[in-house]
Amino acid sequence: MGWLFGKKKVPKVPLPEGHLVDDRALRFPSSPTSRERVIEPEKVKEAVGIGSKPMMKEESIFPTAAPAPMPKPKMSKMPPMPRPMVSRRPVPEPMMERSPMESMSMEGPLFVKVDVYQRVLGEIDQVKEDLQQLGHLSRELEASGFNNEDNFTKLKRSVKNMHDKLLSMDKVLFKSQGD
Amino acid sequence: MERMPVFVKIDEYEEVLSLLKTVRGKLDDAKGTLAKIHELKNEEDHHLEMWQNSLEEVEKKVDFIDHSLNEPERYQ
Numbered sequence: 375m376g377w378l379f380g381k382k383k384v385p386k387v388p389l390p391e392g393h394l395v396d397d398r399a400l401r402f403p404s405s406p407t408s409r410e411r412v413i414e415p416e417k418v419k420e421a422v423g424i425g426s427k428p429m430m431k432e433e434s435i436f437p438t439a440a441p442a443p444m445p446k447p448k449m450s451k452m453p454p455m456p457r458p459m460v461s462r463r464p465v466p467e468p469m470m471e472r473s474p475m476e477s478m479s480m481e482g483p484l485f486v487k488v489d490v491y492q493r494v495l496g497e498i499d500q501v502k503e504d505l506q507q508l509g510h511l512s513r514e515l516e517a518s519g520f521n522n523e524d525n526f527t528k529l530k531r532s533v534k535n536m537h538d539k540l541l542s543m544d545k546v547l548f549k550s551q552g553d
Numbered sequence: 554m555e556r557m558p559v560f561v562k563i564d565e566y567e568e569v570l571s572l573l574k575t576v577r578g579k580l581d582d583a584k585g586t587l588a589k590i591h592e593l594k595n596e597e598d599h600h601l602e603m604w605q606n607s608l609e610e611v612e613k614k615v616d617f618i619d620h621s622l623n624e625p626e627r628y629q
Binding site (some may be wrong): 483484485491 | 558559561566611
């Protein structure tokens, strides 16, 4: 029976002592967090592309065969049922597809990878060269337009000359006929 | 050693975007003007064709008059 009423064993490992905790640590911060750090779920959806285009049913993804025409139900002579009241809720318009530039916020600096930046600079140079070529072409076109005008003046002059000669010829021929 | 990407900072890129928008507008204007010029050129070509047809008609008639005056027996 010694095991039943024996000495109580003291644990060798000391128990942890409690310590006072500041109450403020358990409170929510009173000042709202900055909006920049909070990523709204809408923004996440925009970034992923969900919700930018209203998805149709399976028909937009999988082509389906045309549904077989349903047999017309035989109309029994029943009194017309009153139309159920339908609340007219505004139909939400489908969201327009936004370009990536529009969805980006326009504030702050932009960071572009070096290779993209170099490519952009190259493209700008190409555009400059193309514009110079266009200027050259427009000068050539102006010159050819001037030539066209010159030729047209010559054409008009020759036609007028021809007309005068024909008139004088007509006059001579009719004069001889009248004599 | 892993290659880290290097970025270029563009401070006033809103201005660049605005300029890009303007350039796009000018490009659209230029396209419209070019389409008009094409239309005018087509009209001009049509008029020139009419000119050519009329001149050919006149030439035929002048030929007839010339022949009838120079060789009257052939056209009796």
